[in-house]
Amino acid sequence: xxxxxxxxxxxxxxxxxxxxxxxxxxxxxxxxxxxxxxxxxxxxxxxxxxxxxxxxxxxxxxxxxxxxxxxxxxxxxxxxxxxxxxxxxxxxxxxxxxxxxxxxxxxxxxxxxxxxxxxxxxxxxxxxxxxxxxxxxxxxxxxxxxxxxxxxxxxxxxxxxxxxxxxxxxxxxxxxxxxxxxxxxxxxxxxxxxxxxxxxxxxxxxxxxxxxxxxxxxxxxxxxxxxxxxxxxxxxxxxxxxxxxxxxxxxxxxxxxxxxxxxxxxxxxxxxxxxxxxxxxxxxxxxxxxxxxxxxxxxxxxxxxxxxxxxxxxxxxxxxxxxxxxxxxxxxxxxxxxxxxxxxxxxxxxxxxxxxxxxxxxxxxxxxxxxxxxxxxxxxxxxxxxxxxxxxxxxxxxxxxxxxxxxxxxxxxxxxxxxxxxxxxxxxxxxxxxxxxxxxxxxxxxxxxxxxxxxxxxxxxxxxxxxxxxxxxxxxxxxxxxxxxxx
Numbered sequence: 001x002x003x004x005x006x007x008x009x010x011x012x013x014x015x016x017x018x019x020x021x022x023x024x025x026x027x028x029x030x031x032x033x034x035x036x037x038x039x040x041x042x043x044x045x046x047x048x049x050x051x052x053x054x055x056x057x058x059x060x061x062x063x064x065x066x067x068x069x070x071x072x073x074x075x076x077x078x079x080x081x082x083x084x085x086x087x088x089x090x091x092x093x094x095x096x097x098x099x100x101x102x103x104x105x106x107x108x109x110x111x112x113x114x115x116x117x118x119x120x121x122x123x124x125x126x127x128x129x130x131x132x133x134x135x136x137x138x139x140x141x142x143x144x145x146x147x148x149x150x151x152x153x154x155x156x157x158x159x160x161x162x163x164x165x166x167x168x169x170x171x172x173x174x175x176x177x178x179x180x181x182x183x184x185x186x187x188x189x190x191x192x193x194x195x196x197x198x199x200x201x202x203x204x205x206x207x208x209x210x211x212x213x214x215x216x217x218x219x220x221x222x223x224x225x226x227x228x229x230x231x232x233x234x235x236x237x238x239x240x241x242x243x244x245x246x247x248x249x250x251x252x253x254x255x256x257x258x259x260x261x262x263x264x265x266x267x268x269x270x271x272x273x274x275x276x277x278x279x280x281x282x283x284x285x286x287x288x289x290x291x292x293x294x295x296x297x298x299x300x301x302x303x304x305x306x307x308x309x310x311x312x313x314x315x316x317x318x319x320x321x322x323x324x325x326x327x328x329x330x331x332x333x334x335x336x337x338x339x340x341x342x343x344x345x346x347x348x349x350x351x352x353x354x355x356x357x358x359x360x361x362x363x364x365x366x367x368x369x370x371x372x373x374x375x376x377x378x379x380x381x382x383x384x385x386x387x388x389x390x391x392x393x394x395x396x397x398x399x400x401x402x403x404x405x406x407x408x409x410x411x412x413x414x415x416x417x418x419x420x421x422x423x424x425x426x427x428x429x430x431x432x433x434x435x436x437x438x439x440x441x442x443x444x445x446x447x448x449x450x451x452x453x454x455x456x457x458x459x460x461x462x463x464x465x466x467x468x469x470x471x472x473x474x475x476x477x478x479x480x481x482x483x484x485x486x487x
Contacts, residue, residue, distance in 0.1 A: 005101030006032040006182050010091060014106050014254035015069045016214040019172035021134035022104035027176035034098055034182050035073050035080045037066060039193055040087040043116050051112035055378035057347045060203045061212050063195040065253045068213025078179035082188045088119040095129050098182050106136040110385060111300035139169045139258050139290050142297040152298045154400040160287040169259040205345040217250035225268040232278040239350035240423040248382035261286055292386035295400050303373060303389035311398035313483050316368040325466055326361050327375055332465035334441050335415035336360050338428035347381035352418055358395040359409035364472035366479060369396040405480040408473045415441035431462050
C-alpha cells in the first residue's frame, strides 16, 4: 500500500498540541505530519484592514512560545518548521517540497487572517493541494450569534446569555501521543528572526515574570482553579492580591484554548459547588474576550475608528509631554503610575488598574484613546487584536456596550478602595513606600513634615499631579457636551 502523502499543519495563534483540531485530525489519519509556523510580515497590504505588526512585548513572547512548541512536538516525534515571508508563498513552497497532499489549520475569525488564509487556499489549489480548516479559536463562531439585521450583538449581557444558551463548546481534544515527521526538512533559525530585544535587552523582567508555553498555561489554569478562584469575584478587583488567572498571554497565543478553560472551569464548579459564583464570574471574563473577538469580526478596523461615529468630532488634545508622563508612570497619581510601571516591567497590568489608567489618559488628559491603545499594543504581552481596542473604546465611551463618558474614574478613590493598604503602589512606586496608608494615594495632601519624614520632595523625587482631578473631570465633561451638542 502506498504511503499517504504528508499533511502540513499550519500553526498560527494556536501554539499548543492539546485541543488543536487541525493537529488532532492530521495525527488521526496516520500520515506524516509537518508542523509549520510562518512569520508573515509582508501580507499586510491586504485589505480590509491590514494585519497589525506585533508589538515589542508580543514579539518576545512569540519567540519563547515557538521554542516551547518545538520542544513539545519533538517529544511526540514531530517537528516544527519555521518560515518567514508571505504565507501563501511559504506554505505552497513547503507543500511542493514535501509532496504534501493537504494543509490543515484552525480558523481565526478576523478579517486579515481570513484574507491571508484565502490566499493560501488559492495558492494550494493551483498545485492540486487541498485545504482543511477547523474551528478552535472561539467558544462560538460569529455566524451563530446574529441579530435580525445579521449583525453581531453590541451589548455584552445578551451576547453572553446567547453563548450560554447554546450549551457550551465541544469538549477539548487530547494532544497526539505520537507523530511521524518528514525527515530532512530544513527550518529557518528562530534567532535570525530577531524577535527578542538585544541592545538594550529590556526583556529581563519579562523573563523573570513569565514562562510561555503550553505546559505553563496548563499549570497556571490548574493552580488558579485549585486555589485562586476562591474569592475571585472580589479579589479580581484588588491589584494588591494574587486574585486573577494570569492566563491572558497564554490565551492570546493559543497556548491554551477557550474550550479548555471553559470545560476545566465547569468541571471545577461541579466538583465544588461553593465556587460556582466565582467561576461564573471568571467565565464571564472569558466571555468578554469572546465578545471582543466577535465585535472585531464585524468591525475589522476597531483599533482605528470610533465605533460610535459622533466621537469623530471629539476635541482631543495633542499633548506629547503629558502622554510621555503617562507612559513612564510619572503623572503624580500613585495608582496610575503604579499601573504604568507594572506594565513596563512585567508586560501586563492588573485589569482594574487598566481601566483607571485608560480613563485618566482619555478623560483627565483628553488624549485620544488610540494613543493609549497603541502603547498597550506595544508593551502588553497579552495584546489582543479584539480586546485591546474594544477595552479602550469602552473606557473612552466610543465603543460597544461602552461606559458612559461622564463616568470618570477618580484615581484617588480607586486607589483607596482597591489598594487600601497601599501595597500595590508601594511595590511599583517605591519612592512613596514610607508614606502612611492615608496619604499613599494622594501624597500632595501631606504636610511638609510628613513628606520630609517619608523622604519625599514633590516635584523632585516624585512628581506633582500633572492635572487636578476636579478640573480634569470638568474639562472632560465639557468636551463631551460639545460632541453631544449641549453647549
